Amino acid sequence: MTSTNIPAELRYTAEHEWLRKVGPSTVRIGITDFAQQALNDVVFVQVPDIDAVVETGESFAEVESHKSVSDIYGPLDGVISATNDAVVDTPELVNTDPYGEGWLVEITVADGADLNAILAAMLDADGYGEAIAD
Template structure:
């Protein structure tokens, strides 16, 4: 078994999502290497529409594998500003490149200060390692 990748430059949730700031008020979201390993072979990803609202802590998308269907929860509140059409066409990208081509969507928040606070409250790489070690 290969070691789980946990990039140091990302923020994480206990629900196994990663968050990367890609603009002043925009973040890109995906599922972690640990999560895609647990899911095994991803066969379908259901993403919300652009301009739909994401509520922190509530399910907004689903990932389906041969083993199960898993909800994706909003790591923060905002509006979907982009979805990764490549994952829609080739859901296996979530397995092969979870931190790159396998990203899911981008969310834009109304207030940069709120985004800073939300990111600061999320887990860093060391904190996420502790979550998956349990």
Template sequence: MSDLDYPDDLRYTTDHEWIRVGADGMVRIGITAFAQDALGDVVYVSLPAAGETVAVGDACGEVESTKSVSDVYAPLEGEVTAVNPALDATPELINSDPYGEGWMFEMKLADSSALEALMDSETYQASLT
């Protein structure tokens, strides 16, 4: 695992999603380096629609790779405010830049205190062993 990156400024889920909290309180969500590495080459991404309300644990999208199709789960409750339009044409951004250009969607949280239940980088990495 040591060759994969897990930035300290993000929160993580057991479903291998990362969450970045923006200055405006919005959160940006994607899948971790571990998840994209396990999936292999990503060829298609299905994401929730902007305006859709999701609950924790809802399957709200899919990532299709050359190896498999995996659900993307909502890590928090809230309203989807934006999806990454670049993934339509270049889904491989999830592989090449999972924490940057490969982000999946943004949400306005129903309750920001829910972030406290998510893992920090160290705890997430320990869960992978």
């Protein structure tokens, strides 16, 4: 496997998802460079509808390659506030730009949820790097 890009400004899950805060209560989510390399050629992406409820640990989307189908699990509780239509139409964006144009969805957390505290509890770049090195 080639070297893995792990941007320092993002947060990560053990399930190989990245999160970027894009608003006071909203995060953008995608799969990591490590995950897209493991999948290889992504051929299909399924994302939920806007306003769909996402629960921590529950599957809410799928990324499919020639090798396998991978569920994407909710990294936090919230509601889908945006989906990336470009990645649905052009799934290979997950491979070519996993942290940019290859993002999957945006989730808005419930009113009163402390997004900063939720993100602080997730893996930082160093922690994720250590997790995938094992």
